[in-house]
Amino acid sequence: xxxxxxxxxxxxxxxxxxxxxxxxxxxxxxxxxxxxxxxxxxxxxxxxxxxxxxxxxxxxxxxxxxxxxxxxxxxxxxxxxxxxxxxxxxxxxxxxxxxxxxxxxxxxxxxxxx
Amino acid sequence: xxxxxxxxxxxxxxxxxxxxxxxxxxxxxxxxxxxxxxxxxxxxxxxxxxxxxxxxxxxxxxxxxxxxxxxxxxxxxxxxxxxxxxxxxxxxxxxxxxxxxxxxxxxxxxxxxxxxx
Numbered sequence: 648x649x650x651x652x653x654x655x656x657x658x659x660x661x662x663x664x665x666x667x668x669x670x671x672x673x674x675x676x677x678x679x680x681x682x683x684x685x686x687x688x689x690x691x692x693x694x695x696x697x698x699x700x701x702x703x704x705x706x707x708x709x710x711x712x713x714x715x716x717x718x719x720x721x722x723x724x725x726x727x728x729x730x731x732x733x734x735x736x737x738x739x740x741x742x743x744x745x746x747x748x749x750x751x752x753x754x755x756x757x758x759x760x761x
Numbered sequence: 762x763x764x765x766x767x768x769x770x771x772x773x774x775x776x777x778x779x780x781x782x783x784x785x786x787x788x789x790x791x792x793x794x795x796x797x798x799x800x801x802x803x804x805x806x807x808x809x810x811x812x813x814x815x816x817x818x819x820x821x822x823x824x825x826x827x828x829x830x831x832x833x834x835x836x837x838x839x840x841x842x843x844x845x846x847x848x849x850x851x852x853x854x855x856x857x858x859x860x861x862x863x864x865x866x867x868x869x870x871x872x873x874x875x876x877x878x
Contacts, residue, residue, distance in 0.1 A: 682866060690799075690852060692869035738804060747793055747858055749867060751804045 649674045651741050653752035660729045661760050667714075668724045668755050670739030676700075678744040681715070681722045686754075687735040695737070698722065700744075726757075734759045763789045763859040767870035774845055775878055782840045782873045784811075784855030790835035791857035795867070796828075799852045811838040811855075845877040 651672045660666035672681070683695040698706045698715050705713050710727045726733055739752040764787040774780050784794055792813045797805040809830050810818040817830035827849075829841040842849050852874050856867040 684869075689871070690854075691871045692805075692854065692856070694866050697866055747867075748795070748807060748810065749856075754804050756802075 649676070649741050649743065649750045651739050651750050651752035653737075653739055653755050655755045656753070657756045657758070659758040659760055660726075662731060663728055665725060665727045666729055666757065668726075668737050668739075668757065670722045670724070670752055672720050672722060672739070672741050672750075672752075674720070674741060674743065676743035676746075680742050680744065681713075682740040682742075682749070683711070683713070683722075683724045684738045684740060684751075685733075685735045686738065687732075692738075696724065729759050731759050731761060733757060763787075763857075763868045765855065765857055765868045765870040767853075767855055767873050769873060770871060771874040771876070773876045773878065776846050777844055780842045780845055780875060782842070782853055782855075782875075784838045784840070784857075784870050786836045786857050786859075786868075789857075789859045791838075791859070792835060794832060794838040794855055794857045796830065796838075796840050797854045797856070799854060799872075801852075805854060808840075813838075842875065845875070847877045850875055850877045 679700045681698045685693045685695050696708045712725045714723045736754045738754045740749045766785045768783045794811040796808045799805050808823045811830045811832040813832045819825045832838040854872045855870045858867045
């Protein structure tokens with residue numbers, strides 16, 4: 648069975664600084680996708696970034712980037728130039744190619760200090 | 762991106778009553794939708810997979826007679842919480858992949874907050 652682990656229940660960062668959220672996973676799939684979702688206080692789930700496992704290049708979306716280490720089964724999210732609007736719960740998730748069920752981590756609550 | 766709506770956004774009901782929550786894909790067809798439950802400060806817990814034209818698939822530990830799911834069309838799935846009790850109070854979220862095969866992200870509804878008195 649697939650599992651996703653986020654070992655940091657809470658993180659905080661000063662506005663404009665950089666923060667990294669950790670995620671590790673375990674999977675028997677040879678091909679899969681990894682995601683970071685953001686859940687702000689409104690509780691609407693928002694996709695932040697997506698990584699396809701067969702792509703070696705780390706995904707980047709503006710201030711958000713990932714460090715994907717396939718052998719180590721690690722998928723961390725780096726947020727650069729943190730903004731107050733980045734404050735939210737962040738969930739790491741996995742889905743196997745051809746499957747549809749997302750497996751979520753426990754979440755990390757990110758606080759941005761002004 | 763694709764849009765998923767949920768209705769109602771919040772509902773308060775008395776213990777013993779049933780509550781129906783709708784999940785609609787607004788600009789795409791979804792043969793599969795997913796229902797999650799989320800308690801405060803916790804992650805999303807998958808309850809069931811809703812399959813258009815066939816029975817839903819429930820996760821282990823989820824009472825199928827308690828949480829009735831109907832996927833009547835390619836754009837609508839409903840979750841009915843039957844004989845609701847205070848312990849059913851939670852945040853319920855649906856999602857749908859816009860294309861089969863799991864290659865794409867899932868799009869989430871805004872959620873429904875259920876409070877059972």
